[in-house]
Amino acid sequence: MSITIYHVSGTRSMRVIWLCYELDIPCKLETIDFAKKFRASPGWRAKSPTGKVPAMDDGALTMFESGAMVQYLLDRYGKGQLQPEPGTPAGALYLQWCWFAEATFARPLGDIAQHTLVREEKDRIQAVVADGQQRSRTCLEAIEAAVQDSHYLLERFTAADIMMGYSLMLAEKFGLITEDLPATEAYFARLKDRQGYQYAVSV
Ligand SMILES: N[C@@H](CCC(=O)N[C@@H](CS)C(=O)NCC(=O)O)C(=O)O
Structure with missing residues (x-):
């Protein structure tokens, strides 16, 4: 390798x-x-x-x-670590959350990034930011429900949490992880506690 x-x-x-x-x-x-x-x-x-x-x-x-x-x-x-057996119901939910993190949740976050940070000020559209915030909120509510009674998206820590960790990092940056999402706050705090997260954001 x-x-x-x-x-x-x-x-x-x-x-x-x-x-x-x-x-x-x-x-x-x-x-x-x-x-x-x-x-x-x-x-x-x-x-x-x-x-x-x-x-x-x-x-x-x-x-x-x-x-x-x-x-x-x-x-x-990976020797079978950090993902459920493919083709099982747990494997399906693992894929669901991996794809959700990038294909659904990161999209409105990307729109917010484009129209607050990336584009020149003259090219930024406030309505796109507002729409991105609303769509992100819907995603955060889905996460809130998913981690209501569990430490991670699935029964144990998997790479789906790694995929979600980056998206949550962006959401936090844009002030979207608010106090009315306590399970999400606690879930993201658990992710941030991991040495791997800390290393990845320090380099
Ligand atoms: N779906 C792609 C997205 C890649 C992406 O958008 N990367 C950002 C940085 S996190 C980027 O390069 N942005 C610059 C641009 O869009 O021009 C992935 O997961 O790798």
Whole structure:
């Protein structure tokens, strides 16, 4: 195994770094330049065709999409840890939460990010932010219900919590994890307590 994670602090690369930490998978971190110019360069586009972060190499394999990296690493090196048996009801719910974290929850969060941080002020649309906040709230309510009586999304800590951890990090940054979501607050506090989370946000 020869894993390199192309990383920018505070981005989705933290999911992959966190997973490697939890599973004790050796990996090299290469911090890249997040500037648009670098991400548009042919060298970076060869790894990540849309210019986004992260990307990862494992030997001759190069891939993009943080969730796909997490799943690949689990399947190849995870020895059955941090995911339920595929094809079982628990495995289905595991997939549900992994996809929800990126495909459903991270979308409105991305809209908020675009229209508060990323775009130039003249190109920001307040209505998109308000809509993103509302859609994020619906997602947070789904999480609130899911962790009402359990420590994690499933019966035990899995990579679905790693996928969700990044999305919750963004939600917290935008002030969306409010006191009226006590189970979510407690769940996210449990995630933040993990050494793997702390390492992934420190690099
Ligand atoms: N679904 C992709 C999303 C990648 C993504 O949006 N990455 C952000 C950083 S966390 C990015 O590169 N944003 C810059 C841009 O969209 O131009 C993944 O999970 O890897």
